[in-house]
Amino acid sequence: MPYNKLELSTESPVLSWANHELKDNETQMAKNVASLPFVFKHVALMPDVHLGKGALVGSVIATKEAIIPAAVGVDIGCFVGNTLIPLVDGKSYPLKELASKNEEFIVYACTPTGKIVAAKATAKLTRKNASLVKVILDNGEEIICTPDHQFMLRDGTYKEAQYLQTETSLMPFYSQVDKDGYTLISQPYSGRWQKADKIIADEQETVTSYNKSRTAVLTKPVQTYFMKSSKEDFVPVAPDFQSEGNVVDNHKVVAVVPIDYKEDVYCLTVPEYHNFALKAGVFVHNCGMGAIKTPFKGEKLEGKLKKIRLDIEAAIPTGFNENKDLEKAVTNWQNWSDFKDLHSGVQDLESKAMKQLGSLGGGNHFIEVCVDTENQVWLMLHSGSRNIGNKLAQYHISTAKDLAKMADANLPDKDLAHFVTGTPEFEAYWRDLQWAQEYARFNRDVMMSRFKKIIEKHLAGGKAFKPLLVVNCHHNYSEKEVHFGEDVYVTRKGAVRAQKEDYGIIPGSMGAKSYIVKGKGNVESFCSCSHGAGRLMSRTKAKKAYTLDDLIEQTKGVECRKDEGILDEIPGAYKPIEQVMENQSDLVEVVATLKQVLCVKG
Structure with a gap:
């Protein structure tokens, strides 16, 4: 349904997808927000909009140089355009180049248990002329990003770049290339090396629609060097492997340095896992x-x-x-x-x-x-x-x-x-x-x-x-x-x-x-x-309007509590x-x- 532009005399317009008239107090709340001088473009009201605190629940408010703390927030940072992203085709690509293609591709992501998997992703420009910091790692790599970008720590949690401290351990991404040009990936949860084609096979549904020509190099048989306790898809580092970087127990932060210039920045969206690997050797968050x-x-x-x-x-x-x-x-x-x-x-x-x-x-x-x-x-x-x-x-x-x-x-x-x-x-x-x-x-x-x-x-x-x-x-x-x-x-x-x-x-x-x-x-x-x-209706009104019998009837077929303690959550409310x-x-x-x-x- 297209939106309706509400007839309000406010500095910024209010666009509504609710398809119904707002109550007087809801209209006043929308007017209050739309009258703020730092509101950008317009205020958008979603179909579930209803009365809230300060601003309507179900409202989207874009602002310039200010934020209202009555709303909970999280910021997803970004990287400069030449940041290299390793794909499962065995090559690494600048983030700006990926964003220009406007298509899906397959990256490496990390699960909460520390397992590297293949995942669908898209790239886009996220901010223009953004402030930057440089994160320096102990492997010599330097990552230039916005101060608020979240890096994945070794325990699977995240922390913004600006708050990373010296010796902070990051979730590592290590890759090796053997003498025939085949890729191996080190699994953080086990410390063992796994064939990249096995990772792709494990995520076959993810890569089914991916261009087969780009993954062909990984689907050929790979010469392996097995560990005594490993399954056939795991291999150790062989003497003739050509490492893309010095493999150590973990990547650690050496320093975070502010940068005195600004650039346009980009990021990935990885819907399933919400993180991705950088060629620099760490995992970072993508944009409850x-x-x-x-x-x-x-x-x-x-x-x-x-x-x-x-x-x-x-x-x-x-x-x-x-x-x-x-x-x-x-x-x-x-x-x-x-x-x-x-x-x-x-x-x-x-x-x-x-x-x-x-x-x-x-x-x-x-x-x-x-x-x-x-x-x-x-x-x-x-x-x-x-x-x-x-x-x-x-x-x-x-x-x-x-x-x-x-x-x-x-x-x-x-x-x-x-x-x-x-x-x-x-x-x-x-x-x-x-x-x-x-x-x-x-x-x-x-x-x-x-x-x-x-x-x-x-x-x-x-x-x-x-x-x-x-x-x-x-x-x-x-x-x-x-x-x-x-x-x-x-x-x-x-x-x-x-x-x-x-x-x-x-x-x-x-x-x-x-x-x-x-x-x-x-x-x-x-x-x-x-x-x-x-x-x-409000919780108080719902408790007055409905009975326990109403709750039992409206939740028929659902295994749940059926007592007056949850009457305010009855479907009719x-x-x-x-x-x-x-x-x-x-x-x-x-x-x-x-x-x-x-x-x-x-």
Whole structure:
């Protein structure tokens, strides 16, 4: 559905995909945002738009040189055009050249467990005339990127380039070429060398559509030198291999140096794994909800849903609850070392934040088992940065309000208090924001790992399975992007990025349909789409309007709690997801339609 331009007398227009009239208080909120002098081009309202704090939930706001801390944000950085990217055809290409081709190609990516795989990617120009830093590695390589680009650390977490410290260990990418010109890749999770053609074979579905002539060099038999304990696809370093760099135990940071010039920068989108390898020998992030498509059919769930739900509720704390025992992955999270640099107001919350890592929370957060129209089982979850993220946001919002009061700023709503780029307050907010967003991402990773093991226990006798598709997307955040030829901050408050070929998740209410989608790159929406169905009524109103019998009826066929504690999440309190999807047919295409069969709420 094309957007409607609302008839408002504001400095910036408001474009709406909602296909219905806004309520008076919603209209006023849209006017308040559109009247801010730093808003760029227009404000875009998604089909699920509804009342929020300061700005409407389901709004996309592009701004110049300022950001509103009432929205959670994350920034995805970029690299200069001559940065070399190794592809699975055995060659490396400048990032700018890949961006100019406007086509898919296959890169090396790294899973959370440290396994290198082949993955589809696209490249594009992301910012113009960007500030830069140089990251110097112990292998002599130098990487020039924006200060905010996230590098993958050895434990699988991420940290921005500007915060990397000397001796920081990065996830390594090592390649070797034998005397006949064949490529070997060192697997970080095992330390063993694997034939590149085996990596491609493992990801055959990924590379099926790839130009076969470019991979032919890798599909011929490779002369191997086997380790005693290895399988046939692993080989050690042979004496006659010609290394592309000195192979050491790990890549470490030597220094991060600011650069006194600016350049246009580029980045990749890797929808499945969200990271890619540089020829320099490390992995970096590409530009929240998470979902994985399993290899199991719906019949495997018969008679097991209640046991699965009870296991999930036992393994993953919900609401205000926290973990009693801390697993090694949580205590070893490398970002704990940065906790001391966060806002002084949260310094007494480190222990609580650690115990809540790997917990669901409450409200509209959920864990679900779904079945698609092809009878394939999916796992889906939605959570955030828990109490620590909320506390950080509140402290910075308070600071912004204090600054606005001191400046006697004439704001239409005090919740629109903002930080201006280049100020200490902006830098402190942005630093804490990145930490909280990374906490939220790792929180989902920990939960999804536990969730996956429960499904493996019940559907595969405990045997691990490989997901057929992995989708991750943020839906309440800010990032720097190029729109209409200009660098801007884009705040998606309850919205999902939907650039062309971006995978996204649009869940319906508990008991309704959900959708896996691909973005169409609609420029007028700042390449965005809705993040769900959107509420029709507040939680308080829903509890007054519906009864427990209504909840039982509306969640028929879904294994879930059926008590008054989740009455505010009843499907009737949300907009019909089918109408929401119809209203954004020009923003996304549907990849899979899912139906919930199990739901755990906080």
